[in-house]
Amino acid sequence: MSYFMRAVKAAVLCATALTAPIAHADGGTLVIASTQVPRHLNGSVQSGLATGLPSTQIFASPLRYDETWEPQPYLAESWETSEDGLSVTLNLVEGATFHDGQPITSEDVAFSIMNTRDHHPFKSMFAPVETIDTPDAQTVVIHLSQPHPALLLALSPALAPVLPKHVFGDGQDPKSHPANSAPVGSGPFMLDEFTPGEAIVLKKNPNFFMEGRPKLDEIIVRIIKDSSALLIAMENGEADMYPFMAGSQEIRRLEKVDHLAITSEGYAGIGPINWLAFNTASPKLSDVRVRQAIAYAVDRGFITKALHRGVSKPQRGPIIESSPFFDETIPEYKVDLDKARALMAEAGFADGMELTVDYIPGPKEQQQTVAEYLKSQLKKIGIEVTVRAAPDFPTWAGRVGGHDFELTMDVVFNWGDPVIGVHRTYLSDNIRQGVIWSNTQSYSNARVDELLNAAAVEMDEAKRAELYAEFQQIVATDVPVYWINALPYHTAYDKRLQNVPNGIWGTLHPMDMVSWGE
Incomplete structure (x- = not known):
């Protein structure tokens, strides 16, 4: 059955369900609405929500995490860490198979971890x-x-998909492997159809190694680029779930829909930060005084209170403010246009400059709206800004990953531990051409490298906090990024859905227990 026929079928089922609840707990179709377009479906070599959501349904991982940050068995039924912290042993479940019927072995897990190590952003x-x-x-x-304080967390579904070595280990480039768009996994759902830019259809894995799961027959991820159309689909019952919703108008609008529930639960591990990134390799932005001038010109409070209508919280640094590693003493760069103009003059740009700012297409309020605000605000210090749109996410990611930008809005996640989600942006050895969400700013500071490398092996949390505090003070001065706000992620879903993921990874978690209520 084609996607379009499935979409019609799903719409009919959902519309009918508004008045006639499904009579059984197992089976049925879940339609998830998304604005983001995945380049492919393999989370081993690609980060982000667009790939992460389908990848975590298609691929199983060694561990999974509950809402209390505790690791739980998945492909590994048990695990042990050595006393010196230099080895971790995973004991795999028996009888687990890939979607093509081949058994999952330790060779597949080893291959997958090394593949992720070598090719993930x-x-x-x-x-x-x-x-x-x-x-x-x-x-x-x-x-x-x-020692690696974040290793077990890194073995989560969103970060460590287990690939079949017999499919992906054939010597082809892992980043462009044809199986990335037609993957064979071992997760609760199997790929049935992938229509780029339109939909991802996943069907139940009848041989899933966790007995009695999954509950659903099918998950359809509908790509709806127009946010108004997406909201209408949720209101009309044509879509059942809208995760990673961050717009204040969207949240308030769907809160009024009787058959929908809204929750902010399930994003603790994400740590999403909305920011303005600088290409420090650009001659215009290589001087720290220009970056500091821009920081002094941007009004974080206006963005969060006015543009975001108070649903966003200000974010002053690279580590999410809810983290115990956040340094409260980090400089805020309170608005000071006179100081900003003086810094521009000191840097040799008294007559101003022209800059281009990009933004991620889709989350307008968090991205495009802020980019357009920058255009008017930076003009006050002599910077003429051109806002450059991208037709879709892959185009934006290609520009930024290819370092073909000057300024860009971006959303980057902490991923539970700074080792996983923060280090990648600031380590000089992670400046990687063509890799989105690496050090695309081309930022390099030897002391920052030292501090992050030390924090990556420090098992004592207090000592790690000291290392991260110094790191935050340095990058706040160097300003490779101007941090704006923490995203107010919410999930809207049909009230009849049971077991909607609310663990630390939210919908970047296997949906094997999601079902329709009686």
């Missing part, structure tokens, strides 16, 4: 992994060059 996530032993088909021994 988050270079620091598995950087300490030196070798992996596979003494038998069910045992994986990960050997580390140094």
Whole structure:
């Protein structure tokens, strides 16, 4: 059945369900609405929401996490960490198979972790992994060059999909492998159809290794680029779930819909930060005084209170403010246009300059609206800003990952631990051409490298906090990024849905227990 026929079928089912609840807990179709367009479906070599949501349904991972930040068994039924912290042993479940019927072995897990280490944008996530032993088909021994305080978290679904070695290990480039868009996984759902820019259709994996799961027959991810059309689809019952909703108008509008529930639960591990990034390799932006001038010109309070109608919280640094590692003493760059103009003059731009700002298409309030605000605000200090739109997410990601930008709005996640989500933006050895959400700012500071590398191996939280405090003070002075706000992510969903993911990864978590209520 084609996607279009499935979409019609799903719409009819949803519309009917508004008046006639489904009579059984298992089965049925879940339609998820999304504005973001994935380039492919393999989370081993691609970060982000667009890829992460389908990837975590298609691929299983060694561990999964609950809402209390505790690791839970998944492909690994148990695990042990050595006393010196230099090795972790995973004991795999027996009988698990990939969607093509081939058994999952320790060789697949080892291959997958190394593939992610070598090709994922988050270079620091598995950087300490030196070798992996596979003494038998069910045992994986990960050997580390140094202790890794975030390793177990990195083995989560959103970060460590287990790939079939017999499919992805054929010598082709992992980033452009044809199986990235037609993947074979071992998760609760199997890819049925992928129509780029339109929809992803996932069907139930009848041989999923967790008995009695998944509950649903099918998940359809509908790509709806127009936010107004997306909201109408949610209101009319043509879509059942809208995750990662951050717009104040969207939240308030869907809160009024009787058959929908709205929650902010399920985003604790994401740590989403909305920011303005500088290409420090640009001759216009290589001088720190220009970047500081822009920071003094931008009114973070106006953005969060007026443009975001108070639903966003200000964010002053690279580590989400809700984290115990956030440094409260970080400079705020309160608005000072006179100081901003003086810094521009000192940098040799008394007569001003022209800059281009990009933004992620889709979340208008958090991205395009702020970019347009920058155009008017920076004009006050002599900077003429051109706002450059992208037709879709892959185009924007290609520009920024290819370092073909001057300024760009961006949304970047902390991913639960700074080692995973923060280091990647600021380490000089993570300046990687063509890789989005790496150090696309081309920022380099030797002391920052030292501090982050030390924090990556420090198992004492108090000592880690000291290292991160110094790091935050340095980058706040260097301003490779001007941090604006934490995104107010919410999920809207049909009230009849049961077990909507509310763990630390939200909908970047297997939906094997999601079902329609009686």
